[in-house]
Amino acid sequence: QMRLQESGPGLVKPSETLSLTCTISGDSISSNTYYWGWIRQPPGKGLEWIGSIYYTGSTYYNPSLNSGVTISIDRARNQFFLKLTSVTAADTAVYYCARDISPGYSYGYLLWGQGTLVTVSS
Amino acid sequence: SNDLTQPPSVSVSPGQTATITCSGDKLGHKYVCWYQQKPGQSPVLVIYEDTKRPSGIPERFSGSSSGNTATLTISGTQSMDEADYYCQAWDSHTGVFGTGTKVTVL
Numbered sequence: 339q340m341r342l343q344e345s346g347p348g349l350v351k352p353s354e355t356l357s358l359t360c361t362i363s364g365d366s367i368s369s370n371t372y373y374w375g376w377i378r379q380p381p382g383k384g385l386e387w388i389g390s391i392y393y394t395g396s397t398y399y400n401p402s403l404n405s406g407v408t409i410s411i412d413r414a415r416n417q418f419f420l421k422l423t424s425v426t427a428a429d430t431a432v433y434y435c436a437r438d439i440s441p442g443y444s445y446g447y448l449l450w451g452q453g454t455l456v457t458v459s460s
Numbered sequence: 461s462n463d464l465t466q467p468p469s470v471s472v473s474p475g476q477t478a479t480i481t482c483s484g485d486k487l488g489h490k491y492v493c494w495y496q497q498k499p500g501q502s503p504v505l506v507i508y509e510d511t512k513r514p515s516g517i518p519e520r521f522s523g524s525s526s527g528n529t530a531t532l533t534i535s536g537t538q539s540m541d542e543a544d545y546y547c548q549a550w551d552s553h554t555g556v557f558g559t560g561t562k563v564t565v566l
Contacts, residue, residue, distance in 0.1 A: 373553065383562040385495070385503065385546050390553060398553045438507055438539075444553040446493030446508035453502055 340365040342435050342451040350429075350458050356422040360435030360451060366372045368393060375447055376409060376420045378431040386460075390444065391418055398444075425458045432456075447452040462471040464547055464558035471564045478534040480561045482547030485528060492530040494523060498543045505533060506545075539565050 346358035362375070367374070375390035386438045389399035399407050406423040422429060433456050436447035462474050464484040472478040482492065494512050497505035507523035510530065520535045530549075534541055542565045547558035 380526055385557040387555040434502060439505060444550045444555065445491055446505045446548065448505050448514055450502035460497060
């Protein structure tokens with residue numbers, strides 16, 4: 339059974355770069371043609387879609403966050419990544435990685451990681 | 461606009477029907493999915509492609525979409541359905557979430 343796990347620093351200083359890794363276990367990231375996504379949720383607030391990456395490396399980003407966001411994939415290591423540059427306190431959130439329900443389509447995220455809290459503070 | 465609007469809260473008695481709406485520009489032309497999120501937990505997909513239920517999701521959850529509004533209906537609501545619910549719309553692999561609705565089972 340495929341599982342996703344986020345990892346990365348829990349504390350990032352303002353103006354620095356937030357870097358997170360999503361590690362897939364239980365199956366290969368290349369075993370099927372899924373879209374993989376990053377979503378965040380500020381404490382006490384709603385969900386925000388950050389962006390997604392296809393297994394080929396094609397990326398799609400939230401237009402309101404586009405500048406400063408980079409999603410990449412390493413199929414050999416069964417991981418995909420999120421980088422967010424020049425962070426501010428507004429980027430404090432629980433960050434989730436997720437996998438779509440249907441290969442080749444963006445229909446909704448069936449599998450989710452447990453989420454990791456990233457706090458932006460000096 | 462890419463904003464999706466949901467009512468902040470919906471209250472329902474056990475056994476009754478809860479209806480949650482999601483409104484946005486040209487929503488009928490996009491695929492909509494719905495998530496349930498309980499406190500401290502990751503979201504759970506309950507509806508995708510407007511009307512389909514993932515394996516394991518009870519039949520009391522159903523979805524529909526028409527015009528600028530998508531709707532999640534919970535029939536025979538149970539206390540375990542008390543949670544936050546979010547819609548998400550997809551347009552060419554770009555997703556946007558709704559504002560979220562807190563469902564309270566009184």
